[in-house]
Amino acid sequence: MSDRPSRGDAHHDREPTSGADRTTGRPGPPGRQAAAWLRDHPPPGPFRPEFWRSPLRGPWLTSVFGLVLLAGIPILAITGLLSYAAYDPRVPDNDTTPERGLLGFYLFDWPTYPASLYRVTQGVHVVLGLTLTAVLLAKLWSVIPRLFIWPPARSVAQAVERASLLLLVGGAVFEFVTGILNIQLFYVFPFSFYPAHLYGAWIFLAAFAVHVALKLPKMVRSLRSRSIRRELRTGLDATRPEPPDPDGLAPLSPAEPTMSRRGALAFVGGASLITFGLSVGQTIDGPLRRTALLAPHGRDYGTGPNDFQVNKAASAMGVHLADTGPGWRLELAGARPALLSRADLLAMPLHTYVLPIACVEGWSTEQSWTGVRLADLARLAGITPGTAYALVESLQRGGAFGQASLGAGQVADPRSLLALRVNGADLSLDHGFPARIIVPNAPGVHNTKWVRRISFRPTAR
Amino acid sequence: MSDDMPSRIRRAYRWTAARYGADPLHLLALLACFALAGYAATRVVAAGIWAGFAVWFVGAAVVHDLLLYPLYAVADVAAQRRPWRRRRRPSGDPGRPPPINYLRVPAALSGLLFLIWFPLILGLADDTYHRSTGLDTSPYLGRWLLVTGVLFAGSALAYAIRLRRHRVVAGPRLHVRAPRSPRSSPSG
Numbered sequence: 226m227s228d229r230p231s232r233g234d235a236h237h238d239r240e241p242t243s244g245a246d247r248t249t250g251r252p253g254p255p256g257r258q259a260a261a262w263l264r265d266h267p268p269p270g271p272f273r274p275e276f277w278r279s280p281l282r283g284p285w286l287t288s289v290f291g292l293v294l295l296a297g298i299p300i301l302a303i304t305g306l307l308s309y310a311a312y313d314p315r316v317p318d319n320d321t322t323p324e325r326g327l328l329g330f331y332l333f334d335w336p337t338y339p340a341s342l343y344r345v346t347q348g349v350h351v352v353l354g355l356t357l358t359a360v361l362l363a364k365l366w367s368v369i370p371r372l373f374i375w376p377p378a379r380s381v382a383q384a385v386e387r388a389s390l391l392l393l394v395g396g397a398v399f400e401f402v403t404g405i406l407n408i409q410l411f412y413v414f415p416f417s418f419y420p421a422h423l424y425g426a427w428i429f430l431a432a433f434a435v436h437v438a439l440k441l442p443k444m445v446r447s448l449r450s451r452s453i454r455r456e457l458r459t460g461l462d463a464t465r466p467e468p469p470d471p472d473g474l475a476p477l478s479p480a481e482p483t484m485s486r487r488g489a490l491a492f493v494g495g496a497s498l499i500t501f502g503l504s505v506g507q508t509i510d511g512p513l514r515r516t517a518l519l520a521p522h523g524r525d526y527g528t529g530p531n532d533f534q535v536n537k538a539a540s541a542m543g544v545h546l547a548d549t550g551p552g553w554r555l556e557l558a559g560a561r562p563a564l565l566s567r568a569d570l571l572a573m574p575l576h577t578y579v580l581p582i583a584c585v586e587g588w589s590t591e592q593s594w595t596g597v598r599l600a601d602l603a604r605l606a607g608i609t610p611g612t613a614y615a616l617v618e619s620l621q622r623g624g625a626f627g628q629a630s631l632g633a634g635q636v637a638d639p640r641s642l643l644a645l646r647v648n649g650a651d652l653s654l655d656h657g658f659p660a661r662i663i664v665p666n667a668p669g670v671h672n673t674k675w676v677r678r679i680s681f682r683p684t685a686r
Numbered sequence: 687m688s689d690d691m692p693s694r695i696r697r698a699y700r701w702t703a704a705r706y707g708a709d710p711l712h713l714l715a716l717l718a719c720f721a722l723a724g725y726a727a728t729r730v731v732a733a734g735i736w737a738g739f740a741v742w743f744v745g746a747a748v749v750h751d752l753l754l755y756p757l758y759a760v761a762d763v764a765a766q767r768r769p770w771r772r773r774r775r776p777s778g779d780p781g782r783p784p785p786i787n788y789l790r791v792p793a794a795l796s797g798l799l800f801l802i803w804f805p806l807i808l809g810l811a812d813d814t815y816h817r818s819t820g821l822d823t824s825p826y827l828g829r830w831l832l833v834t835g836v837l838f839a840g841s842a843l844a845y846a847i848r849l850r851r852h853r854v855v856a857g858p859r860l861h862v863r864a865p866r867s868p869r870s871s872p873s874g
Contacts, residue, residue, distance in 0.1 A: 421730075
């Protein structure tokens, strides 16, 4: 779906003004003459409308892609902003973006109900983002002649609007690229993912909102200009270019079509579908997980009780059997500090809940966890559940999220556990032996593994 | 005076519109956009990551528009001006369905998957991947090649079926020129 440069000698004959003052017909001052000459003589190549020959480009096709993105991007935005709230940045020690200022205006205590909320929202955020990549590329393809319009701006209004398009296109590609690289753990960007993806999103959303506001009427008009049903019945032989439009999307000198409009829609839809189909499996447990052929966490670990997705390998985090053996003690800090061995913990009332682990990278898995309620541990430390947050520290050496704080509501939820067992077996070292946190609806990295200390601290509020 | 105000406002409105080149609301909306984006940019500065952020932000647009797009557009043009075409045409069937989409679609889908997953496929983040999952990224190149192979095989099969149907339908007129001229011009 692309273009071939037209013949170099194709001449350009739009709005000839030839340096003459249009109102009087007399030649204007030299400066204005030069400007007019420049306006009428675009550089060769993509700056000339004849260069763009795809017979499928046009306001209708652009609007179809635009409509899909208009539906999808708000979902990406909302799920993304929810994920930011899910990290509970207002709970002490959790903040990865302390300079957020007003952009954290909407933050709220992340709930523990429904337990699978984050699994769904973050799964949607990542998988939908992957799915929309093809649509984004198609949309950019459909409007690329606009990048080369000549003159670059005919009015102040156009110049200002084009500046906002740099934020729109740069922002969209930036958000997709950082997100896609991050889920593959390919940290080549020279910044931390969290602030960059968050602030980049706000810049993009500002440009997106104004773009929608300015283009919505045009999009609706363009969509009405052709019947989608008729397009879906039109094969290659009957495919004709859209009529020339003021924006110059439809080609002035169209080439013979090699693909119908419905073919192009199926092409982009198929590209979205294959991206979706090869990655959505990493949000599903069971045999379907293996369908995620191209997704970082679609791997099969086996069939044992501990054979499910690992996110931080014990060996890489410097956690060894020596640290987690019989000498291990859980330290509770609160009104009444305490030291507990694993046997002490196993002697406490144990509870079993089926709860998901859902990662910011989009993958998730649900397992059956058995352990001690965090609320019981709080009481043991002389703290009334609901009045204190908990700072949980891991044995891990180095790496991100060696500690994370849980909000008062999370500590108080009866399903929030310090898990000792999973699926009826002791936790494996990779899954956090001797003990790990599991909190309903919390993002995966807040379920700290290899816990060594839990400090209950009164909430400021 | 009271009925002068609306007309004065209207005049100012029209003056602004004429100078600016669009409805003043257009300017207002864009100013709101730049205000929010500008505020977010100050947060980027406060986070101390502005230089890398700016390079990647502007670079994202530049790399797409001036690198990725030209690359795939030129690849598409090249595929349509395939050198073997001329050699075959005299003996071949001029009316046979053009194969371009049967090449273009699997190539584009495979290319998209590569574009998204190249760090996994090429094992570029093998170290962090191993630290995270305890596994290595070695299966991904094979998986991508497998998907690519299936796409091209499926496309070839579809083209074979299409050709066969075409021969059955056009059987007796095999050497008659098809009503449409051969598609020499590339496009989407």
